Amino acid sequence: MAVHDSFSQQLCALLKEGSLQGEEPLSQHTTFQIGGPAQWLVTPCAEDEVLGVAALCHQEGMPLHVLGSGSNVLVADEGVRGVVLKLAEGFAEVTLGEDGCIQAQAGAANEHIAAVAQQAGLAGFEFASGIPGTIGGAAVMNAGAYGGQLSDVAQWVRCLTPKGEVRRISAEEAHWGYRQSLMMEEGYLVLEVGLNLTPDDPAAIQERMDDLRQRREEKQxxxxxxxxxxxxxxxxxxxxxxxxxxxxxxxxxxxxxxxxxxxxxxxxxxxxxxxxxxxxxxxxxxxxxxxxxxxxxxxxxxxxxxxxxxxxxxxxxxx
Ligand SMILES: Cc1cc2nc3c(=O)[nH]c(=O)nc-3n(C[C@H](O)[C@H](O)[C@H](O)COP(=O)(O)OP(=O)(O)OC[C@H]3O[C@@H](n4cnc5c(N)ncnc54)[C@H](O)[C@@H]3O)c2cc1C
Incomplete structure (x- = not known):
């Protein structure tokens, strides 16, 4: 118990107030609405918090599980021990760059990125607008729908490796296949994703997104x-x-x-x-x-x- 108390104190020292919860039911963080408690649930707001928590877990031999929107996870009724690092709303900055580039922190929701792209007149991400996850989850899973997949539009992925290095991985290095990736194989934590999209008419992009939403609503x-x-x-x-x-x-x-x-x-x-x-x-x-x-x-x-x-x-x- 004393070991756990000291661990949670070290976690607290790394995080802003309110970012740490103990024995938090994961049923509240998964779209299945199923799952027992996480020993510690951490919801970081900044990259230094993510890096600090990962380093602490590594140093203390504490299991670390990364969660996005929880839209592709089934958690056991007994829950999970160790730290669940939830990269979602608080770690979700989306930046519009030059020449059709969008940079998104791992916790950015696909739906939000799709809306930013549409407003900027950038096409190619419509397929993901109805996938209810984060861009970090999409990069790991190579999420796809209606003929598109993340690997079609991702240019690079910035990751934290299990050895504690931050690496920018090119699309070629990412080994994307059908629902698989280097990040999944090697246990890399995705920090940020760079997308390369194509200029198009915002109204036409919106029309394609509306069509896909309607198809989802009819079938799913x-x-x-x-x-x-x-x-x-x-x-x-x-x-x-x-x-x-x-x-x-x-x-x-x-x-x-x-x-x-x-x-x-x-x-x-x-x-x-x-x-x-x-x-x-x-x-x-x-x-x-x-x-x-x-x-x-x-x-x-x-x-x-x-x-x-x-x-x-x-x-x-x-x-
Ligand atoms: C109604 C519904 C419709 C769906 N439709 C589709 C669809 O059309 N196409 C499709 O591909 N999927 C679909 N999914 C599944 C799911 O939305 C995708 O797999 C999505 O990409 C998962 O993202 P997430 O953020 O929810 O990840 P989570 O479910 O939280 O995590 C999934 C996996 O990714 C890992 N992970 C998440 N974030 C990171 C990160 N930053 N770094 C490292 N690992 C990470 C987790 O550890 C876990 O192993 C659907 C799900 C629902 C509920």
């Missing part, structure tokens, strides 16, 4: 808590179609359900636990593997769970 269960697509798209297939064909649409375990609007989403119908979602993920995987011979790989990042174990889910069909 945006009125229910979720983490978006639960599974990655297997090559040559759509996860949602495979799940539908396997008869899993609407299936439910506890408060978690395969969305009846879009089978690629698992939604929290109210009171879902992380264990409900995990069991439903496994049930879907098993059914699709039996039905189509394809193993669906989760896209959602899972925090605080022991290595996967076999379960016998108590599965019920939707009424």
């Amino acid at each position: 269960p945006l009125d229910m808590p979720s983490a978006g697509s639960t599974f990655k798209r297997p090559e040559g297939h759509f996860a949602g179609k495979l799940i539908q064909d396997a008869g899993m649409q609407g299936c439910r375990i506890g408060g978690a359900q395969v969305s009846s609007k879009h089978a690629g989403f698992i939604v929290n119908c109210g009171g879902a636990t992380a264990q409900d979602v995990r069991q439903l993920i496994q049930a879907v995987q098993e059914r699709v593997r039996t039905d189509a011979g394809i193993l669906l790989e989760p896209e959602v990042r899972q925090w605080g769970f022991p290595p996967a174990s076999r379960v016998c889910p108590n599965l019920s069909s939707a009424s």
Whole structure:
């Protein structure tokens, strides 16, 4: 306990007042609205705070988890030990540069960056306007939608490496692939992203953003808590179609359900636990593997769970 008290005092010394919370429920910081407490939740406002907290965790051997908007994370019901560093609203400066460049701190919301780009008459980021995360999360996940992905428009990413170096990584070095990146592989913390966009008519950009928003609203269960697509798209297939064909649409375990609007989403119908979602993920995987011979790989990042174990889910069909 004394060790923890001294650690939290050291954390406090690095941060502005109000930036540290102990035993903070992560259900309040994830779009699934699921997850137990973070031992310490830190919401920094400046880069020196981010660097200081990361260095302290490294020095003290304390686990460090980086969170953006929590729109692609499933946190265990038991929560996570160590520090959760939430890079969101307080670390979200967006700067318009010369020649179509935008620089954004990691916590800037995609939606906000898209609005800045649209007003400046810069095209190319429309695809991300409806992705409910931060640019830091988008860089790590190589977030994409409707034919666009972050790697199409990112010029560089400034990162903190696990060795404590701040490095500016070029697009070529970033190893972006489908929902993967060097930052994910190597555990780099994204501090800032540089985008290179193309001049265009603001009204035309707005029209494309409106069209994409409408398509999302028609197809996706945006009125229910979720983490978006639960599974990655297997090559040559759509996860949602495979799940539908396997008869899993609407299936439910506890408060978690395969969305009846879009089978690629698992939604929290109210009171879902992380264990409900995990069991439903496994049930879907098993059914699709039996039905189509394809193993669906989760896209959602899972925090605080022991290595996967076999379960016998108590599965019920939707009424
Ligand atoms: C309704 C809905 C629709 C969605 N639609 C899409 C879509 O169309 N396309 C798509 O790709 N995704 C989609 N998603 C998923 C999600 O929004 C994206 O993956 C998004 O990029 C995650 O960003 P985030 O800030 O929420 O990251 P988080 O969910 O907070 O984190 C995701 C991962 O990135 C890491 N991370 C976050 N920030 C940093 C950082 N600064 N440095 C290092 N690591 C970091 C975390 O540790 C974690 O491993 C959707 C989600 C929802 C809820």
